[in-house]
Amino acid sequence: xxxxxxxxxxxxxxxxxxxxxxxxxxxxxxxxxxxxxxxxxxxxxxxxxxxxxxxxxxxxxxxxxxxxxxxxxxxxxxxxxxxxxxxxxxxxxxxxxxxxxxxxxxxxxxxx
Amino acid sequence: xxxxxxxxxxxxxxxxxxxxxxxxxxxxxxxxxxxxxxxxxxxxxxxxxxxxxxxxxxxxxxxxxxxxxxxxxxxxxxxxxxxxxxxxxxxxxxxxxxxxxxxxxxxxxxxxxxxxxxxxxxxxxxxxxxxxxxxxxxxxxxxxxxxxxxxxxxxxxxxxxxxxxxxxxxxxxxxxxxxxxxxxxxxxxxxxxxxxxxxxxxxxxxxxxxxxxxxxxxxxxxxxxxxxxxxxxxxxxxxxxxxxxxxxxxxxxxxxxxxxxxxxxxxxxxxxxxxxxxxxxxxxxxxxxxxxxxxxxxxxxxxxxxxxxxxxxxxxxxx
Amino acid sequence: xxxxxxxxxxxxxxxxxxxxxxxxxxxxxxxxxxxxxxxxxxxxxxxxxxxxxxxxxxxxxxxxxxxxxxxxxxxxxxxxxxxxxxxxxxxxxxxxxxxxxxxxxxxxxxxxxxxxxxxxxxxxxxxxxxxxxxxxxxxxxxxxxxxxxxxxxxxxxxxxxxxxxxxxxxxxxxxxxxxxxxxxxxxxxxxxxxxxxxxxxxxxxxxxxxxxxxxxxxxxxxxxxxxxxxxxxxxxxxxxxxxxxxxxxxxxxxxxxxxxxxxxxxxxxxxxxxxxxxxxxxxxxxxxxxxxxxxxxxxxxxxxxxxxxxxxxxxxxxxxxxxxxxxxxxxxxxxxxxxxxxxxxxxxxxxxxxxxxxxxxxxxxxxxxxxxxxxxxxxxxxxxxxxxxxxxxxxxxxxxxxxxxxxxxxxxxxxxxxxxxxxxxxxxxxxxxxxxxxxxxxxxxxxx
Ligand SMILES: Cc1cc2nc3c(=O)[nH]c(=O)nc-3n(C[C@H](O)[C@H](O)[C@H](O)COP(=O)(O)OP(=O)(O)OC[C@H]3O[C@@H](n4cnc5c(N)ncnc54)[C@H](O)[C@@H]3O)c2cc1C
Ligand code: SF4
Ligand code: SF4
Numbered sequence: 100x101x102x103x104x105x106x107x108x109x110x111x112x113x114x115x116x117x118x119x120x121x122x123x124x125x126x127x128x129x130x131x132x133x134x135x136x137x138x139x140x141x142x143x144x145x146x147x148x149x150x151x152x153x154x155x156x157x158x159x160x161x162x163x164x165x166x167x168x169x170x171x172x173x174x175x176x177x178x179x180x181x182x183x184x185x186x187x188x189x190x191x192x193x194x195x196x197x198x199x200x201x202x203x204x205x206x207x208x209x210x211x
Numbered sequence: 212x213x214x215x216x217x218x219x220x221x222x223x224x225x226x227x228x229x230x231x232x233x234x235x236x237x238x239x240x241x242x243x244x245x246x247x248x249x250x251x252x253x254x255x256x257x258x259x260x261x262x263x264x265x266x267x268x269x270x271x272x273x274x275x276x277x278x279x280x281x282x283x284x285x286x287x288x289x290x291x292x293x294x295x296x297x298x299x300x301x302x303x304x305x306x307x308x309x310x311x312x313x314x315x316x317x318x319x320x321x322x323x324x325x326x327x328x329x330x331x332x333x334x335x336x337x338x339x340x341x342x343x344x345x346x347x348x349x350x351x352x353x354x355x356x357x358x359x360x361x362x363x364x365x366x367x368x369x370x371x372x373x374x375x376x377x378x379x380x381x382x383x384x385x386x387x388x389x390x391x392x393x394x395x396x397x398x399x400x401x402x403x404x405x406x407x408x409x410x411x412x413x414x415x416x417x418x419x420x421x422x423x424x425x426x427x428x429x430x431x432x433x434x435x436x437x438x439x440x441x442x443x444x445x446x447x448x449x450x451x452x453x454x455x456x457x458x459x460x461x462x463x464x465x466x467x468x469x470x471x472x473x474x475x476x477x478x479x480x481x482x483x484x485x486x487x488x489x490x491x492x493x494x495x496x497x498x499x500x501x502x503x504x505x506x507x508x509x510x511x512x513x514x515x516x517x518x519x520x521x522x523x524x525x526x527x528x529x530x
Numbered sequence: 531x532x533x534x535x536x537x538x539x540x541x542x543x544x545x546x547x548x549x550x551x552x553x554x555x556x557x558x559x560x561x562x563x564x565x566x567x568x569x570x571x572x573x574x575x576x577x578x579x580x581x582x583x584x585x586x587x588x589x590x591x592x593x594x595x596x597x598x599x600x601x602x603x604x605x606x607x608x609x610x611x612x613x614x615x616x617x618x619x620x621x622x623x624x625x626x627x628x629x630x631x632x633x634x635x636x637x638x639x640x641x642x643x644x645x646x647x648x649x650x651x652x653x654x655x656x657x658x659x660x661x662x663x664x665x666x667x668x669x670x671x672x673x674x675x676x677x678x679x680x681x682x683x684x685x686x687x688x689x690x691x692x693x694x695x696x697x698x699x700x701x702x703x704x705x706x707x708x709x710x711x712x713x714x715x716x717x718x719x720x721x722x723x724x725x726x727x728x729x730x731x732x733x734x735x736x737x738x739x740x741x742x743x744x745x746x747x748x749x750x751x752x753x754x755x756x757x758x759x760x761x762x763x764x765x766x767x768x769x770x771x772x773x774x775x776x777x778x779x780x781x782x783x784x785x786x787x788x789x790x791x792x793x794x795x796x797x798x799x800x801x802x803x804x805x806x807x808x809x810x811x812x813x814x815x816x817x818x819x820x821x822x823x824x825x826x827x828x829x830x831x832x833x834x835x836x837x838x839x840x841x842x843x844x845x846x847x848x849x850x851x852x853x854x855x856x857x858x859x860x861x862x863x864x865x866x867x868x869x870x871x872x873x874x875x876x877x878x879x880x881x882x883x884x885x886x887x888x889x890x891x892x893x894x895x896x897x898x899x900x901x902x903x904x905x906x907x908x909x910x911x912x913x914x915x916x917x918x919x920x921x922x923x924x925x926x927x928x929x930x931x932x933x934x935x936x937x938x939x940x941x942x943x944x945x946x947x948x949x950x951x952x953x954x955x956x957x958x959x960x961x962x963x964x965x966x967x968x969x970x971x972x973x974x975x976x977x978x
Contacts, residue, residue: 121818126797129820131231133581136410154790160731160823162795180823181586183709187724187825188790199711202413202691203581203671209231209247210734210777210820211588211650235776236817237738246582246655415693416672420575423667 123162127178134177135204139197140185144171146194154188155195180206216295219270219336219377223261223294224325224356225254226344227282245281252406253341258289259409260371260402261339264380267373273332275325277301283427291414291422298429299328322355328430335360335399337380342367342403350403357401365396366403463513547698549573551876552688553666553705554674554712556583559846559865559872560705561657565601566873568664572880575697576658576666577690579673584654587707588732588824591772591779592645592755593653594863597901599642600870601660606641610652612774613753614638615645617746621758621808627930628808630756639752647753647772647779657866677702677715677842684886685716685841700885701876702842705869708825710848718844719835724786726829726850728767731796732781733804735816739776745812746773760926761803765792767922769803770859771812777819778812780804783826783859796823826861828854831903831910838890845872853905867902920961920969928959928966 147153148170155164155172161180165173172194179200186197199205229243230251250258258274265272274289276282277299286296329335338360343350350366357364369391370383382394382402396402414422468479478484493504509515551567553560556578564576580586592615598605616639621630638644662668678687678696687698704712708727713719746754758769766785771778782799789796803809827833827850834850837843845851846865853860875893879885897903935951956963 120801123797126818126821129818130822152790157793157795158729158786158790160729160796182729182823183722183727183825184729184786184823187722187727187786199579199673202579202673205580205586207231207247207581207585208588208820208822209233209244209585209649209651210779211584211586211732211822211824236736244651246584246651249581413671413692416669416690416695416697418694419669419672419692420667423669 127161130178130180131207131209132178133204133207135200137201138176139181139200139205140174140176140179141196142172142174143194143196144173146191147172150191150194152190154190155185158188159185178206216271219265219268220333221261221265221268221270221272222329222335222338223258223272223274223289224338224340224352225250225257225274225276226341226347227254227276227278227285228344228346230345232346248281248285250285250411251341251345253343253404254406255341255411256404256406256409257339257341258292258294259411260404261337262292262294262412263409264337264339264371264373268336268377270336271295273297273329273335275299275328277321277324277432280427286427287422287425288414288419290425290427291418292412293418295332296427297328298427299324300429300431318349318352319355319358322352322359324432325356326359335362336377337398338362338401339371340401340403342405353401353403360399360401362399362401363397364401365394368394368402368404369408371402371404547687547700549575549697549699550880551575551701551703552577552674552697552699553703554688555705555707555846555848556580556658556661556668556670557587557654557705557707557846557865558657558862559848559851559869560703561654561661562601562866562869563703563705563845563873563876564661564666564668565657565664566870567876568661568666570873570877571665572877574661574666575699576661576668577672577674577688577697578658578668578670581671582651582655583658583668583670584649584651587650587654588730588822589650589862590730590732590770590781590783590859591647591774593648594645594860595643597863597866597870601657601866604641606643606646608656609646610648610656611751612647612649613748613751614643615647615755615772616752617748617754618645619754619756621756622926622929623758623760623806623808624927624930626807627927627934628758628806629930629933630808645755647755647774649774653862674706674712677712683840685839688712700841700880701890703869703872703876704842704844704848705846705865705872706848708827708847708850710844712842713835713844713848716839716842716844718837718839718842719848723829723833724790726827726833727786728783728826728828728854729786729789729796729823730781730783730826731800731823732779732821733800733818734774734777734779734820734822735813736819737776737778737813737816741815742773742776742778748773751775758803758809759922760930761806762799762922763792763794763802764923765789765794765799766918771809778816780809780813785828786825797821826852826854826859828852830854831907837894837897838887840886843872843875843890843893845869851902864902864905867900868897871896871900871902920965924959924961925969928955928961931955931958 153166156166160182161178163175163179167173181199186195189195227248227250229247230249231247233242235242261272272294274286274294274296278301282298286298290296338356340353353366354364365382368382368384372381374381378398380396380398380400382396383391384394386392468476470476494501506515550572551574553564553574553576556576560576561583564574567574595605595609602608617632617634619630619632621628658668673691674688675691676689677685678689678698680686685702687696688702689696704710706712710719714721743749748754753773756771761769762782762784765788767783769782771780780803782803784796804813827847829850835844837849845868847861849868851861851864851868853864872893875890875896878892879889882889932952932955935955953963956966
């Protein structure tokens with residue numbers, strides 16, 4: 100197991116060493132995304148600056164919300180599951196504008 | 212069959228296939244699903260360029276593919292965009308044997324089949340293909356098509372634009388180091404394009420609905436994939452590729468550097484601070500001259516020890 | 531979004547609509563609606579935003595197929611099944627312990643079967659193809675972006691994201707899933723409430739078929755369905771594991787507000803589960819094939835929206851119809867059931883020439899009479915109970931310790947008696963015997 104995935108006590112160690120950890124990039128690389136040119140979700144970083152929970156950061160299953168050093172949010176729309184978690188847990192009206200990607204684009208699940 | 216239309220004809224020759232087939236980890240069996248068939252980025256780009264050029268020329272687009280019926284959905288989308296579509300029926304690749312036969316089939320024979328199927332539509336001014344398909348991936352078909360059509364070829368392009376003459380397109384191709392070359396390609400021509408830079412347009416809803424219920428015209432493969440290599444009847448003289456050994460240059464043994472300081476030994480070994488030979492610029496020269504220059508380079512650096520014999524390596528310049 | 535605006539859509543004339551119905555979303559609900567309408571001879575368009583039906587859809591893994599009797603007699607001979615579930619196991623777990631209630635039925639392995647594991651790309655395509663064969667028109671790669679209304683505010687169609695993209699119809703059926711932007715735009719559904727939703731994250735793991743057979747005690751096309759409680763670090767929810775032909779689906783379902791509050795990343799909870807001593811041996815050597823995430827509407831009966839308005843009705847997850855009575859997630863069967871009912875109701879309304887809310891009202895009464903709403907009503911208290919703090923955080927540990935106390939051989943110290951053991955274990959977990967008894971009664975009422 101790689102050093103990154105298998106730090107004892109991190110919750111990723113494996114009984115008997117059989118379950119290999121997987122990096123988040125490798126995890127996301129198993130998913131097909133047909134990326135469109137339009138950002139279907141936008142985040143208003145100015146609104147986020149006054150947010151105390153930053154709930155989106157840990158809850159987004161695709162890990163697309165990155166807190167910035169100025170207290171805002173950097174958001175990338177490309178590898179999004181279109182699940183809706185972010186706008187539901189967001190605690191500031193107007194921080195997130197949420198739509199679907201254009202027809203045929205976005206995530207494509209093959210084993211959903 | 213769709214009506215034969217006036218104006219220059221631009222052909223998009225595309226491969227429609229499962230874009231993310233599954234591979235059984237143990238057996239290596241490839242599983243392809245009919246509904247996830249689609250256009251790979253190079254093929255989508257080929258289709259988009261076809262429409263752009265046909266528009267500029269006030270011409271029309273013919274889309275042709277050799278595929279099983281699962282390709283019809285993609286062809287209907289192309290029809291909704293205004294193209295004439297045509298499918299050469301080939302065996303369903305749902306069985307692995309059929310697929311292996313397809314892979315083993317002769318691309319030259321395939322090119323012959325495509326040219327024959329296009330014949331009733333007239334002579335294409337331009338044929339655009341993807342530079343490689345996601346499953347077969349050789350990228351050789353466009354060259355064979357050019358040969359069959361007696362057309363010029365320009366392969367692996369990043370852009371095709373029209374000029375004020377209909378007998379010429381301007382194409383761009385990537386070179387090393389971020390450079391691009393610009394080619395003036397006389398028509399009729401076969402071009403293959405990279406899957407970058409353009410997006411395939413979307414059809415209107417009205418056209419999509421209208422195209423849905425239509426039948427896709429189908430021609431049966433004369434000969435068909437699976438025809439053995441090099442038996443294309445009546446074709447021009449062919450290049451015969453005999454059995455050969457892969458080229459494996461000998462390893463050069465680098466002696467261990469002397470000295471006690473590991474840092475210096477490492478520097479000597481990697482040549483990190485040593486000045487390099489500047490790149491040699493040969494050309495512009497013709498194909499035979501370039502081949503000679505390459506061989507001379509290999510001999511100079513010890514990868515080949517003898518002069519090549521005879522005239523074997525010399526080839527005709529292409530059209 | 532928000533309240534229904536009654537401004538007529540510019541450019542919408544009052545000529546006869548192009549279709550009897552437009553159905554948005556080719557999930558199980560939409561395909562079933564389109565199928566019922568097409569079979570009734572109505573013209574129907576089915577609009578799907580993904581490149582193929584199922585491409586946007588994720589679920590755990592089991593479809594309870596009996597609802598398909600109405601769709602295709604003998605459906606089990608042609609449905610794209612992975613395995614027939616013959617074994618169902620519910621596990622209570624703590625970090626190191628687990629107790630499973632395991633049920634196996636030979637009858638479940640024979641037609642008409644009980645549940646099957648299947649993959650949504652295959653299943654949703656199969657059902658959509660049935661609708662197309664019956665005469666529905668399917669348009670993929672097209673998003674319905676909004677509703678068209680006439681001068682009276684009546685819904686008369688949808689707008690899509692294609693050129694010339696307006697689709698006019700007598701009735702719009704919104705089967706657009708859990709986020710249903712259309713139900714919200716129509717004012718049928720309140721703005722989304724995190725507490726009525728759970729997030730499901732799932733890994734599909736490659737494991738050769740014969741290895742699955744051996745590890746789970748299965749033969750050929752037999753499958754197992756395992757639901758797990760107590761494996762989510764106290765976040766209300768649970769875990770699941772389903773066997774497919776040569777993959778297993780493993781995931782967790784997590785209450786949204788609690789997930790947000792706990793500041794734990796969802797994939798860490800999956801990693802926990804994969805490393806649990808009761809789960810890890812099943813998965814040895816498995817590799818990740820696809821990772822996925824999707825929301826589930828878990829509010830149940832009490833949070834369902836108004837289902838009809840003038841010119842529109844809502845079915846499936848768009849109407850919050852997943853039954854999450856515990857971990858037993860059933861949504862596909864309810865989606866199909868409600869879709870078929872929606873199709874019938876629209877057919878009746880068109881025949882009667884009244885597509886107003888009143889004309890479509892038979893939809894709701896039809897649902898009430900069937901399993902769709904009957905089951906939901908019966909289990910209406912289940913979400914609250916199953917997601918309650920005691921069930922989620924205390925009982926799994928309590929039950930495991932109880933069994934531990936009974937099974938662990940402590941010779942020569944005599945075993946404690948049953949009641950004394952229960953009381954001491956319950957006390958350790960901060961549960962009073964009175965509460966335990968009360969919850970048992972509550973559970974019997976909810977599920978009994
Ligand atoms: C993790 C998880 C596990 C589950 N496990 C199970 C289980 O084991 N068994 C079970 O029976 N159920 C399960 N469910 C529930 C089940 O998945 C749903 O109840 C079911 O999919 C609902 O079907 P539907 O047709 O209503 O919606 P969906 O399946 O969500 O389909 C909605 C469709 O509408 C399309 N769409 C949405 N908006 C638009 C638009 N604007 N324009 C065009 N198209 C649009 C979407 O692309 C999608 O195809 C689970 C759900 C989850 C998330
Ligand atoms: S929860 Fe909402 S407001 Fe807060 S940081 Fe995230 S997006 Fe911004
Ligand atoms: S929709 Fe889901 S995956 Fe996409 S950004 Fe929001 S939370 Fe993340």
